[in-house]
Amino acid sequence: MSKLNVPRRSLMIGGAALALAPAAAFATSSPDIGKPAPQFSAVDSNGKTWSLADLKGKVVVLETTNHDCPYVGKHYTSNNMQDQQREAAAKGVVWLTVASSAKGEQGHVTAQQANELTRSRNAAPAAVLLDPESKVARAYGATVTPHMYIIDANGILVYKGGIDSIPSSNVADIPKATQYVRVALGQVQAGQQVADSSTRAYGCTLKYPKTST
Amino acid sequence: MARFLAFLFVLLAGPAFAQTVVQTDNVRSELVSEVATVKPGEPFWVGLRQTLRPKWHTYWKNPGESGLPTEIAWKLPEGAKADPIVWPAPIRFDIGGVINYGFKDESVLLVRITPPAGLTGPFTLAAEANWLVCEDVCIPEEGKFELVLPSGAATTPAPPATLALFEQARRAVPIASPWPARYGLSKAGDPTLLVEAKGLKPDAISDVYFFPAEWGPVATMAKQSATVTAEGIRIPLKKGDAKAAMPAELAGTLVLTEKTADGSVKQAFDLSAKLDPAFVPAAAASLANAVGAEQLSLLQALAFALLGGLILNLMPCVFPVLAMKAAAFARLAGHERSEMRRDGLAYTAGVLVAFAAMAGVVIAIRSTVGDVSWGFQFQSPVFSLLIAYLFFVVGLNLSGVFEVGSRLAGVGQGLASRGGTTGAFFTGVLAVIVATPCTAPFMAAALGFALSQPAPATVAVLLAMGLGLALPYLALSMTPALQRLMPRPGPWMDRLRQFLAFPMYASAVWMIWVLTQQTGADGVLYALGGMILIAFAIWLLRLGNGASAGTWVRRGLAAGAVLLAFAATLKLDDSPATAASASGGPNAGVSFDGWERFSRARMAEAVAAGKPVFVDFTAAWCITCLVNERVALETPATRKAFEQAGVVKLKGDWTNRDSEITGVLKELGRAGVPLYLFWAPGADRPKILPQVLTESLILSELSSIQQAKR
Numbered sequence: 001m002s003k004l005n006v007p008r009r010s011l012m013i014g015g016a017a018l019a020l021a022p023a024a025a026f027a028t029s030s031p032d033i034g035k036p037a038p039q040f041s042a043v044d045s046n047g048k049t050w051s052l053a054d055l056k057g058k059v060v061v062l063e064t065t066n067h068d069c070p071y072v073g074k075h076y077t078s079n080n081m082q083d084q085q086r087e088a089a090a091k092g093v094v095w096l097t098v099a100s101s102a103k104g105e106q107g108h109v110t111a112q113q114a115n116e117l118t119r120s121r122n123a124a125p126a127a128v129l130l131d132p133e134s135k136v137a138r139a140y141g142a143t144v145t146p147h148m149y150i151i152d153a154n155g156i157l158v159y160k161g162g163i164d165s166i167p168s169s170n171v172a173d174i175p176k177a178t179q180y181v182r183v184a185l186g187q188v189q190a191g192q193q194v195a196d197s198s199t200r201a202y203g204c205t206l207k208y209p210k211t212s213t
Numbered sequence: 214m215a216r217f218l219a220f221l222f223v224l225l226a227g228p229a230f231a232q233t234v235v236q237t238d239n240v241r242s243e244l245v246s247e248v249a250t251v252k253p254g255e256p257f258w259v260g261l262r263q264t265l266r267p268k269w270h271t272y273w274k275n276p277g278e279s280g281l282p283t284e285i286a287w288k289l290p291e292g293a294k295a296d297p298i299v300w301p302a303p304i305r306f307d308i309g310g311v312i313n314y315g316f317k318d319e320s321v322l323l324v325r326i327t328p329p330a331g332l333t334g335p336f337t338l339a340a341e342a343n344w345l346v347c348e349d350v351c352i353p354e355e356g357k358f359e360l361v362l363p364s365g366a367a368t369t370p371a372p373p374a375t376l377a378l379f380e381q382a383r384r385a386v387p388i389a390s391p392w393p394a395r396y397g398l399s400k401a402g403d404p405t406l407l408v409e410a411k412g413l414k415p416d417a418i419s420d421v422y423f424f425p426a427e428w429g430p431v432a433t434m435a436k437q438s439a440t441v442t443a444e445g446i447r448i449p450l451k452k453g454d455a456k457a458a459m460p461a462e463l464a465g466t467l468v469l470t471e472k473t474a475d476g477s478v479k480q481a482f483d484l485s486a487k488l489d490p491a492f493v494p495a496a497a498a499s500l501a502n503a504v505g506a507e508q509l510s511l512l513q514a515l516a517f518a519l520l521g522g523l524i525l526n527l528m529p530c531v532f533p534v535l536a537m538k539a540a541a542f543a544r545l546a547g548h549e550r551s552e553m554r555r556d557g558l559a560y561t562a563g564v565l566v567a568f569a570a571m572a573g574v575v576i577a578i579r580s581t582v583g584d585v586s587w588g589f590q591f592q593s594p595v596f597s598l599l600i601a602y603l604f605f606v607v608g609l610n611l612s613g614v615f616e617v618g619s620r621l622a623g624v625g626q627g628l629a630s631r632g633g634t635t636g637a638f639f640t641g642v643l644a645v646i647v648a649t650p651c652t653a654p655f656m657a658a659a660l661g662f663a664l665s666q667p668a669p670a671t672v673a674v675l676l677a678m679g680l681g682l683a684l685p686y687l688a689l690s691m692t693p694a695l696q697r698l699m700p701r702p703g704p705w706m707d708r709l710r711q712f713l714a715f716p717m718y719a720s721a722v723w724m725i726w727v728l729t730q731q732t733g734a735d736g737v738l739y740a741l742g743g744m745i746l747i748a749f750a751i752w753l754l755r756l757g758n759g760a761s762a763g764t765w766v767r768r769g770l771a772a773g774a775v776l777l778a779f780a781a782t783l784k785l786d787d788s789p790a791t792a793a794s795a796s797g798g799p800n801a802g803v804s805f806d807g808w809e810r811f812s813r814a815r816m817a818e819a820v821a822a823g824k825p826v827f828v829d830f831t832a833a834w835c836i837t838c839l840v841n842e843r844v845a846l847e848t849p850a851t852r853k854a855f856e857q858a859g860v861v862k863l864k865g866d867w868t869n870r871d872s873e874i875t876g877v878l879k880e881l882g883r884a885g886v887p888l889y890l891f892w893a894p895g896a897d898r899p900k901i902l903p904q905v906l907t908e909s910l911i912l913s914e915l916s917s918i919q920q921a922k923r
Contacts, residue, residue: 030454070353106350143278143311143434160454167281169345169353198456200428204351205279208309 030141030160033197037149037157038139042098044127045114050096057153059188061088061095061181063125063163064137064206066107066145067117070169071203075146076121078171081163084182085124091189097125100137100145105207107145108132134208144203148181152188159184161199235356239266239346244338244358247379250369251362254330259360260321260382261285261342269348270315273303275426275465277313277433280351283322283344290337292329299323301385302466302481303424308349312433314424321382328364336362387466387481392445394484396463397492401452401897404431404459405494405821406486408446408467415441417472420479423448426464429455440818449494449817461488494821511670515677517659522681525648538640538686550693557690559634561683563641568679571645572672575663594731595782597834598740600646601724602778605744606751607643608717611710615751644682647720661882730803730833730868743778750774803833803866804842807852811865813873819861820892825918826861828890828899830878833868837904838887845906854915893918 031038037060041051052060063081065072075081088095099114101107109117114128131137140149140160150159164177184194234243241264248257261283263271272280287295300322303314328336343355370376392410399405406423421439425431435451446467452459464485470477526535538560609615663674689695721744728736750771809815811828819826829846831838845851855862865874867886878888881901889902891914902910 033456069351071351141434168343169281170343196456198454200454201279202281203279205308205311205313205347207349208311210309 031139031157033157033160033194035157036155037151040136040139042129042131042136044129045109045111045118046127047111048127050127050129052151052155055094055151056155059091059093059153059185060151061093061185062136062140062149062151063095063097064100064142064145064147065097065128066099066101066204066207067109067121068106069145069204072107072145074169074171075163075174076123078174079122080174080179081146082121082123084163084179087182088185089124089126091185093185095125096127096129097123098129098131098136100131100134100142101207102134102209103132105209106204107207134206137206137208142201142206144201144206146203147201147206150181150184150188150194158188158194159197160201161196162201162203165199167200167202233358233360235358237346237354237356239269239348239352240264240271240344240354242342242344242356242358244340244360245371245375245378246338246360246362247371247376248362248368249371250365250367251328251332251336252366252368253328253332253364255368256325256327257368258323258379259326259338260323260379261340261358262319262321262378262382263316263344264319265317265346266348267318269346270306270313270317271320271344271346272313272315273424274298274300275314275424275428275433276345277306277315277428278311279308280313280315280347281345281353283342285322285324285340285342287324287326288339288341289326290329290332292331293336294327296325296327299325299386301382302387302468302479305422305424308347310434313347314433321378321385323379323382323386332364334364336364338362387468387483390467390482390484392482392484394486395489395492396486397489397494398459399494402459403452403494404450404463405492406446406448406450406463407489407492408448408484408486410445412443413441413445415443418446418469419472419477420468420470421446421448422468423450424466424468425450425453426466429453429457430459430463431465438814438817440814440821442818447818447821449821459488462486463488511662511666511673514659514662514666514670514674518663518674518677519681519684521659522678523684525678525682526685535644538644553690555634556637557687559637560641560644560690561680561687563638563643564645564679564683565641565676566638567642567645568675569672572663572668572675575671575675576668594728594736597724597728597731598736598743598782601721601728601740602743602747603643603646604717604721604724606747608714608721609748609751611714611717613707613711614748615755641683645679648682660885727834727868739781743781746774746778750778803831803864803868805864808862808864811863811874813877816863816892819863820896823895824861825858825894825915826863826890826892826899827855828863828865828888828892830865830867830874830886830888830890832866832886835867835886841887841889841906845908845911848908851908851911851915854912858915858918860915 037052039052041049041053043049067073067076072081085095085097099107099109101109109128109130111130114130117123118125118128129136136142137147140147142149146163148159148161148163149157152158159181161180163181164174164179166173166177178196180196180199184196187194233245234241236242243262244259245262246257246259251257263283265271272282274282276282283298285295285298289295301316301320303316306313306315306317326338338358338360340358341355342358343353345351345353371379390408392408394406394408396404396406418441421441422437423431423439425433430453432451432453437448437450439446439448446469462485464483467482467484468479470479659674659678663671663678666674725737725740728740753767753771753774756767808829811830816826816828829838829842831842833839865871865877867874867878878885881888881890887904889904889906890899891902892899900914902914
């Protein structure tokens, strides 16, 4: 009688169990450098909708975030991230911080919490996009927080990878590291090719929605 | 006494100094030495032994797509030397789709230390280690270690327990690969690794995975499907994100499981593959960009859905229901127009409500689990049994054994006309239930779209499909001109109705057959037994009339019989059949005669070998599939043509759950079977053939490759 396993066999659950097949969470490769960046549309913490298509003519930076991740913390407690956000804004670059942690996961924020974080950390992104279904992150194949992307004025992806060159959680490493995003933005502004256009991103695993039990 | 004082001193001073054991929130770390006494100038081994909290992990030298490797910074006396960490073989972690390489439970990182030749007195090893430890969340941790070892004229070994620990640690370290390895780049730049492990027994080798030693050249995120032949191991990889050119040597660790007489043994080999410019692998068999894979807009999807629903009426699955509908229509022929119209609308409403309900189920499953497929309910034997009962009862009804809405329910004759409307409604529901195992042309793309879209689009597409299904009958009931073409009512109607019971019985037989594919022979016993009980219940209810005490007894008995019939569902366990199909066991419902069982690895291998490959995704409950096989795939002419062209024929059986096949369908934007793929020799992507196959279509596909050959 041990086989009397009724609920498992009810129609819906049966279907659900089938559906447990490990879903490929996203395309197994991230978008290519030099190709049009994946389109996205997301609402920010103030209710405004941002679409990549509307940002044509502007250089765009995407920064995936999870405020409880120690690596995100490294670049915010040191003010490295905020400084770069301000420099970018001064050059007319649209810096979008993307909160892609799924609901119930570490780093998931409400609009209010996102604004509170921006205030308390004295951050200066153009907007904090709320991405609770990790759609933006998925489109870009983001794997960690912070994972950085630069899209040029023609909508071409010109940089993907880490914020800097020393993968550690130690704040003291920041001055020693090459700040990839800052360097790349400078090259984009100067109309040059980005030299290090694809680097290894480091940080906490991006908290995608759980696809299985 | 002096010793005691020293002990006391250590005890008191210990916490203030670095120590050999560091306990952090998630890891217990200990620096251990294989020797108790150090001989000056003679190398010896130490290990950083880390015991992790259950379910947490630390990282390998290449941590994968996220994470950081453990680092040890040594502070050694002048003239001493520490070699790099010798890493144990890693394991793979999939964290929400992000692939990481690392360790769980316990790991020992070995380091060879060379003390200075001129060492006098104790040798002090100091180290600062930091590591990232993650479960869902990641925490960087660190520890300061200090180990003081006396020196002497000869080394002396550590206690046996420590030596055993080292022995175990060494076993976890990959050995140098006994086989040469090389790699080539496809035109697209994707590397394929060849390990010339000749003489391997392909059947005995499983779970082959190549861990690249560094981030960059190889995408750690991409699935690997290695093929093992007597010639060796071939692993098509995907190029990674590094901007640099591919290295002259691709280094990494090859892990595989070998079935031996003593059970399964996991083995790890360090290898370095030289870039072989002469080896240009055919592009990895990628399902992406398959020719014929449709990308639809919502409008197109709606149009396809409507058209697909319409065509669904011509599919074999819906025949029994059409039979019923024809019977109903014959009954209504000559009745008032308003009644016809009401009947048509009720049927349409039934179809639409059923589709809406299905959309609801799809959305509910998707929001809780995230993935759903068309026809999935037929993968549940309980569903098959219930449908068999339903067909049986409807058949009895058509045969005239009982009437719905009158005697059975004990409702007065005055409500009979309303019963007709209700009947029409449920006929619509029934049509949808039985239609699901058929995918009509156009529907596949629309369904693939519907199941992957946000809720409103899912509902809209499914409703459009329902409308298409109901449309012919709706049009008929609304158009008097068409109705005039219908024959006059007469006694032939009863005969037709009774005759139509037989397609229903046939459908019930088919469902029982599907059931046996899912559960084995016992399914027949439960299904037929259940049918007898149901027939018995109907007979009981029809005995006599009026509200005598006997009526209640009969009703009670009938209810009992029906309950018993439904209890049969509890006896059905889908696990044996599922297990059988998972392990590649035979499933008589889908014939593998002349076909090989589908697997991604087999497909990739055959495609890489430059052979033409035909893949048939089918299921015992999919009538369209079976019809296609009968009329197009298994005819003498096609069989011969397949043979002449040297086509590798692969069949994927989706009768029971199969996550590999579900994954492939999903990648191709499909939600159900049938699905046919054809890889021309050397093609880097498959062509998706239509859902309804003809012999001439297959033959022309095959002859086109024959011509290309010449």
